[in-house]
Amino acid sequence: MEQGPIVTVLHSGSVPGADLMAPVASRAEVRYTEASGLADAVRGAEVLFVYDFLTRAIPDAWHAADRLRWLHMGSTGVDPVMFPELRASEVVVTNTRGVFDAPIAEYVLGQILGFAKDLTGSVRLQQQHEWRHRESERIAGSSALIVGTGSIGRAIARLLRAAGMTVRAVGRQARATDPDFGTVATDLYAELPTADYVIAVAPLTPQTREMFDAKAFAAMKPHARFVNVGRGELVVTDDLVAALSTGSIAAAALDVVDPEPLPAQHPLWDLPNVRITPHNSGDFIGWRTEIVTTFTENFDNWIAGRPLDSVVDKELGYVPS
The missing domain is CATH 3.40.50.720 (NAD(P)-binding Rossmann-like Domain)
Structure with missing residues (x-):
């Protein structure tokens, strides 16, 4: 049986519900990690879902991202991951456009x-x-x-x-x-x-x-x-x-x-x-469910070889309108 891709989910102590991630877990090995374990968890992974979108941990773990092809931010803003090494790489970056x-x-x-x-x-x-x-x-x-x-x-x-x-x-x-x-x-x-x-x-x-x-x-x-x-x-x-x-x-x-x-x-x-207010203008009841759903729907595109939604222009730093 062919082994599925590895998907790493970066979180800050609260992980997406197993039911929400089921569409991914049925077709991939899913690794959950906090910032301290990111380097180990991203090694060999093709996909990184940044559920902890306020993180500043990715640049320090970037050396271990040896197979990464796609990084998805669980937010609209992508500035935490717009560091030079990622911009220069072939990794595709997407965001959670539209939810907020x-x-x-x-x-x-x-x-x-x-x-x-x-x-x-x-x-x-x-x-x-x-x-x-x-x-x-x-x-x-x-x-x-x-x-x-x-x-x-x-x-x-x-x-x-x-x-x-x-x-x-x-x-x-x-x-x-x-x-x-x-x-x-x-x-x-x-x-x-x-x-x-x-x-x-x-x-x-x-x-x-x-x-x-x-x-x-x-x-x-x-x-x-x-x-x-x-x-x-x-x-x-x-x-x-x-x-x-x-x-x-x-x-x-x-x-x-x-x-x-x-x-x-x-x-x-x-x-x-x-x-x-404490950076919560978009945080309606149920928003965490919505950001996971946005990722799983885009994962369907990725697995099927279709174009990804909400692809960030890494030179501009956002999804062009």
């Missing part, structure tokens, strides 16, 4: 509504047992700039348009008539002054790292709100703190930060115009 699009879009809309309706202020007044009438903002007619034009950015654009907001985007290629974004521009600094809400959802690449710096925040409207659901490293954190502290921008909602986790004594925690 709608949940993250809902998170962004929720944060925008929270700002416009001052829900944080309402909670504070309730805790103080204070009945104080106030007026709130409309989001219909306000403007959003989405920085990053991948599938998550598109889902955000569609939801914000449905809520009556006007939407533009900044991406790598300019487009005058895009079905979701309307207009896609390439000059970030020219677009920032037009927006009431700026949503960062770009992938982390050498070109996007620290794109939101003091110059970018100075270009925004003083009443603008900044929402980051991309990567913390898109932002120069000290510049963001300064902009929020001085009133250069009005507020920020941060699902990702740099550094992450955010240290307990970091000044971002105590700024009254900041909302922080």
